Amino acid sequence: MRKTQLKLNKSVVCITFLGLCLVAITGCATPTTSASSSVVSSSDNLYQTLGGKAKIDEIVDNFINEIAFDQETYAFFKDSNMQRFKEKLSEQLCVMAQGPCTYTGDSMEQVHTGMNITEANFNHGVDLFINAMDKADIPHNVQNRLLNEMAKTRKQMLYR
Numbered sequence: 001m002r003k004t005q006l007k008l009n010k011s012v013v014c015i016t017f018l019g020l021c022l023v024a025i026t027g028c029a030t031p032t033t034s035a036s037s038s039v040v041s042s043s044d045n046l047y048q049t050l051g052g053k054a055k056i057d058e059i060v061d062n063f064i065n066e067i068a069f070d071q072e073t074y075a076f077f078k079d080s081n082m083q084r085f086k087e088k089l090s091e092q093l094c095v096m097a098q099g100p101c102t103y104t105g106d107s108m109e110q111v112h113t114g115m116n117i118t119e120a121n122f123n124h125g126v127d128l129f130i131n132a133m134d135k136a137d138i139p140h141n142v143q144n145r146l147l148n149e150m151a152k153t154r155k156q157m158l159y160r
Contacts, residue, residue: 046096046097046098046145046149047094047098049142050138050142050146051138053094053099055136055138056093056097056099057090058136059093059133059138060086060089060093060132062131062132062136063128063129064082064086065132066129066131070124070128072121072124073125076115076117076121088104088105091103096146096149096150097146097149107156108153108157109156112156112157112158112160113160115160116159116160117157117158117159117160118159122154130143130147133146
């Protein structure tokens with residue numbers, strides 16, 4: 001069942017994740033404003049279910065380690081400001097999880113223009129992100145929920 005779940009997730013969101021990462025790592029100096037998120041008070045709040053900021057930061061740290069040891073994906077990040085990447089990816093995941101955060105980075109379109117990220121590139125990035133969530137002990141049903149939110153930005157990143 002687990003492999004089926006992960007395969008379905010990758011087919012839905014594989015393109016989205018790498019783009020999120022690339023948005024977060026660029027050194028663009030002028031942040032754009034985004035709609036602020038509101039915190040949902042129900043027990044179904046993804047931010048709370050994930051474990052809040054500490055768990056999101058753990059996922060991001062794990063993902064950075066995955067990137068560092070993956071030659072294919074590292075090529076997209078080699079000239080990046082990794083501290084900025086870490087901060088912006090954490091912000092964006094927090095917003096997507098309905099946490100008490102505001103994303104202060106640049107738009108996906110701005111960041112990805114000229115990168116020509118393919119679906120294969122993104123699929124591989126999603127594999128690494130799933131590994132990062134596994135290492136943070138995020139249950140698969142919760143991973144699915146976060147990946148579903150990330151999938152909503154897919155078209156903003158591909159083939160630009």
